Amino acid sequence: MKRLITSSSTMLLGFSAAVGALLAASVVAFASTGSAGQLTAERASVDPTTLLDSFQRPRTERDVLSAEVEARLGSLSATAPSDALAPGDPVVARSRRVTRDDGTTFFLTPTTRKQLCIAVVPGGSAGCTTGIGLAEDGVEFQLMDADGLGQGQPTVVRGIVSTGAAGLKVASASGTHEATLIEGTFSISLSDVPTAAIVAMRDGSVRQVTIPTPPQP
Amino acid sequence: MSRSRSERHSAQRAYRRLPVLVIALLLVLVPPTVAWAGQINYASGTNGVGGTFPTSGEAVRSYNQVWHQSGYYWWVWYLHGSSQTGLVYDSSNPTKYPGGSSTIAYAKCSNQDDNSGVTWTCQTTTP
Numbered sequence: 352m353k354r355l356i357t358s359s360s361t362m363l364l365g366f367s368a369a370v371g372a373l374l375a376a377s378v379v380a381f382a383s384t385g386s387a388g389q390l391t392a393e394r395a396s397v398d399p400t401t402l403l404d405s406f407q408r409p410r411t412e413r414d415v416l417s418a419e420v421e422a423r424l425g426s427l428s429a430t431a432p433s434d435a436l437a438p439g440d441p442v443v444a445r446s447r448r449v450t451r452d453d454g455t456t457f458f459l460t461p462t463t464r465k466q467l468c469i470a471v472v473p474g475g476s477a478g479c480t481t482g483i484g485l486a487e488d489g490v491e492f493q494l495m496d497a498d499g500l501g502q503g504q505p506t507v508v509r510g511i512v513s514t515g516a517a518g519l520k521v522a523s524a525s526g527t528h529e530a531t532l533i534e535g536t537f538s539i540s541l542s543d544v545p546t547a548a549i550v551a552m553r554d555g556s557v558r559q560v561t562i563p564t565p566p567q568p
Numbered sequence: 569m570s571r572s573r574s575e576r577h578s579a580q581r582a583y584r585r586l587p588v589l590v591i592a593l594l595l596v597l598v599p600p601t602v603a604w605a606g607q608i609n610y611a612s613g614t615n616g617v618g619g620t621f622p623t624s625g626e627a628v629r630s631y632n633q634v635w636h637q638s639g640y641y642w643w644v645w646y647l648h649g650s651s652q653t654g655l656v657y658d659s660s661n662p663t664k665y666p667g668g669s670s671t672i673a674y675a676k677c678s679n680q681d682d683n684s685g686v687t688w689t690c691q692t693t694t695p
Contacts, residue, residue, distance in 0.1 A: 427662075432609070432689040436635045436661060466638065469660060474667075476633075478660030483639035491659055497667065499645075499652040565643055566620050566678040568652050 399467035399482030402513040404535035405447040405459055414448045416441075420458045420470045423477045427468065438479035439464030449534045455509070457536045471509060471538075489513045489550040489558045500544045500565060508545050508562075509538035515552050522547040611677060611690040620678040621690055622647070630693040632675040633664035640682035644690070646673035
């Protein structure tokens with residue numbers, strides 16, 4: 352009899368935990384959806400992997416995603432507030448990994464919606480691109496500064512350049528700073544405020560993307 | 569006499585199971601409460617280039633992000649008094665500062681050039 356009571360208690364607790372978890376998932380999904388009406392995004396026709404050096408070489412064992420990055424990328428579509436903003440499921444069998452001299456690793460992973468998700472570790476976020484900037488400007492980048500521009504810690508500018516790029520410089524008040532390109536990725540730290548990303552293309556042309564002043568605090 | 573003993577036994581058994589019922593109730597109620605208290609949408613809209621959108625109050629935050637159409641640039645940051653921390657400028661989706669605010673702060677997002685017509689949503693956390 353005692354065993355029966357213990358067994359039913361275990362079942363009750365297990366059932367309660369399952370209901371609680373389901374309710375939690377529903378709450379997160381509801382909070383993420385928001386109330387505004389959604390429009391359908393027009394998908395870019397460009398496949399970013401066709402514009403990136405990392406994908407012009409064969410995939411090797413060292414390109415396998417880490418478990419942490421795979422989990423992060425796998426959750427993006429599920430947590431997007433609308434289907435229009437969902438990047439698609441990561442195609443992990445096509446991932447690429449680029450590790451730079453400063454220890455920064457770029458994980459590049461195409462998705463089922465022909466987007467490219469980029470996770471930078473350590474300390475970086477994971478986001479996805481349709482490759483529009485890569486096609487139009489030759490570069491897509493992220494600026495990150497933990498303590499605000501011009502403060503103690505350096506400002507990091509990192510990103511990807513198209514296969515047509517021969518070099519990349521980042522301009523700031525102190526001059527232009529050459530970034531090292533490794534398989535189409537770059538990462539550079541600056542002590543002053545970056546103002547532009549300048550891409551020298553193999554065909555001799557130069558493309559420049561202005562980095563605007565951040566909004567007032 | 570026998571019936572009274574049986575009733576007393578049933579009452580004791582029910583009393584013994586009370587903690588189990590309380591735990592079961594907590595298992596149902598606590599996870600959604602924690603989830604609700606975690607992530608919030610503090611702004612959402614369509615287009616609005618140049619607009620800056622803050623949270624309604626200050627709190628210690630775990631991250632700050634905006635979901636938007638890829639290829640358009642957005643800013644996110646924390647505001648502590650008059651200083652910015654956790655500043656990110658990015659065109660990938662989501663644009664996210666993955667770190668926390670350490671101390672209480674407003675979370676903010678700002679639309680640099682997103683006129684895509686796709687609804688964007690700024691999210692952060694509350695304790």
